[in-house]
Amino acid sequence: MIHNPQMECMPREEMRKLQSERLIATVKKCYENVPFYKKKMDELGVKPEDIKSIDDISKLPFTTKYDLRDEYPFGLEAVPHTEVRRIHASSGTTGKPVVDTYTENDLRNWAEGVARVMAVADIGPGDTVQVSYGYGLFTGGLGAHDGAALRGAVQLPTSAGNTEKQIMLMQDFGSNALCCTPSYAMHLAEAIHESKVVSVNKMKLRAGFFGAEPWTDGMRKELEQKLHIKAYDIYGLTEMSGPGVGGECEYQDGTHLWEDMFYPEIINPDTLEPCAPGEFGELVFTSLTKEAMPILRYRTRDLTRLIYEPCRCGRTAVRMDRILGRSDDMMIIRGVNVFPSQIETCLTEFPAFQPYYFITVDRVNNEDTFDLDVELKPEFYTVELHEQIKYLKPLFDRIVSMVGIKPNIHIKPPYGIERSVGKAKHVLDKRDFTK
Ligand SMILES: [Zn+2]
Structure with missing residues (x-):
């Protein structure tokens, strides 16, 4: 089922209009409240009033992970810190972590993004969602947790690790969906098959929402066979809230991006110019609804392409192809x-x-x-x-x-x-x- 048909199936013209409105508001907010963005825009000679529609986005400055590190911890906050309700951080490879902060509305929107992905497998009241992502500063655990809550499902916060107990609870509590990294899902599948205590045939799993690292179709097939599930990609990054920036639909033919909240672009990582539609390049996101820490044109380093053709599922939300890799990983x-x-x-x-x-x-x-x-x-x-x-x-x-x-x-x-x-x-x- 579709969690939010209005947003997920909005006609493209209407979506462009909504994106334009939200971009104009976001840019104004960044310019007025975040010295980092005021300085960057002044350097480029761009004023908020120069941004009249989403087509003007290429006039705006990029944000990199180095900028986030330099502005650590709260330099990019666009609201008084009294409005912040939660802080998450991802472990950077070196030095300071990348921080994201959230207002009440930000937490609601984040859960909405995750809920849209879970709705694909009809997750709802009565379903138990086992969250085997790590809980803590990492966005995986609480992100999946809040998404399951919004769907009205039972949340089972097992967190990552303690594999023997995980699979016992998975069977005893009748978990219907599993959320974790694909590599941990593979590890769990292996443990189930080797276990003398549990059996996949006694389990009620039907869906897996796997993310936080790129994975392949081969891995998907293997997970689906071993766990008797349909495995969906859930995409996200801490800089844009966390998991739930997008996810796969039942056709598993690209990852729909929730572009009413996160505007995607593909650029050539060398020239920084926009790529032609359908061309492979670096994925860039601008947050359109984020209040606490909105980010303009964040360079993800993920290499992929966008598919604008309508999807068989009825969603109009643009699809992202498999991520070839992180340009950092290459x-x-x-x-x-x-x-x-x-x-x-x-x-x-x-x-x-x-x-x-x-x-x-x-x-x-x-x-x-x-x-x-x-x-x-x-x-x-x-x-x-x-x-x-x-x-x-x-x-x-x-x-x-x-x-x-x-x-x-x-x-x-x-x-x-x-x-x-x-x-x-x-x-x-x-x-x-x-x-
Ligand atoms: Zn679809």
Whole structure:
């Protein structure tokens, strides 16, 4: 079902009008209340009155994660701090975290975005939503929690970790939906299949809302088979509130973005010019309803494209294609662009392999090395090298054809690759670029 037909199915012309109104108000608010934006706009010679419609958005300055770090903690707040009701933060890779703050309305809108995604699987009263995202400063836990609450569902705040107990409760309490990172969902699925206490056949799961890291269709198929669910992508980022910036519909053909609240653009990350419709580039968001900490043209580093063709589900909200990767995650190995998600795609094409992997990149004698640890499923695992070759050769060929460079593949014993309860870490780049 559709949670908010008025917003999710609004005719495009009407949506442009709404976006224009909301952008004009947001820009005015930023200029008048946030010294950072006043300075940036003055530098570009742009005044709030120059923004007359959503088409003028390209006149506005960008915001980067470095700006958010510089303005830490509350420099970008556009309301008196007395109006703030909650603070979240994401762990930055280095130094200070990225902070987002929320007014009462911001929390309501955030829950609305998540609820729209959950409605796709008809989550409502009587359904139990198991939230296995970490609770805390991370937006995953409380974000999913509030979305489930708005749908009138039972919230089961198990948080991440304690896997044995998670799966016991999942069965005993009859959880109908699971929310967590796709890598933790995979870990839970594996634990269920190995358990002597619980069985997926005794469970009532029907939907999974997985996000906070990019994942592939291969991973989706595997999760759907193992957990007997339909698996939906839920997209979001702390800078735009958290999860629920968009989500997949029942057709799983792109992620609808709630563009009445978050205006998406695709830009060329090198020239910063807008891309042609349908072209791949960097995703940029402007918050259109955020009160406490509105952000203009935030550069997500996510590489994807937007699909404006109407969707079979009836929603008019623009769709985002799969995220190719984060431009930050992209590695350049021997001059070739490699995304970790490409490796995952290759692995999930071969039933003998687990979707877990770990890439180590180094530079030896001025040449890049590309080592890939993979894991065979226990039923395929063997220590015999000549037996391993049987599985390695097709995988090797597939990776070479997909990414264009040759990996050194190492088969690890079962559980030889670390399982994560939150976002998975897939890459260690040991190269020293300062030399
Ligand atoms: Zn759709």
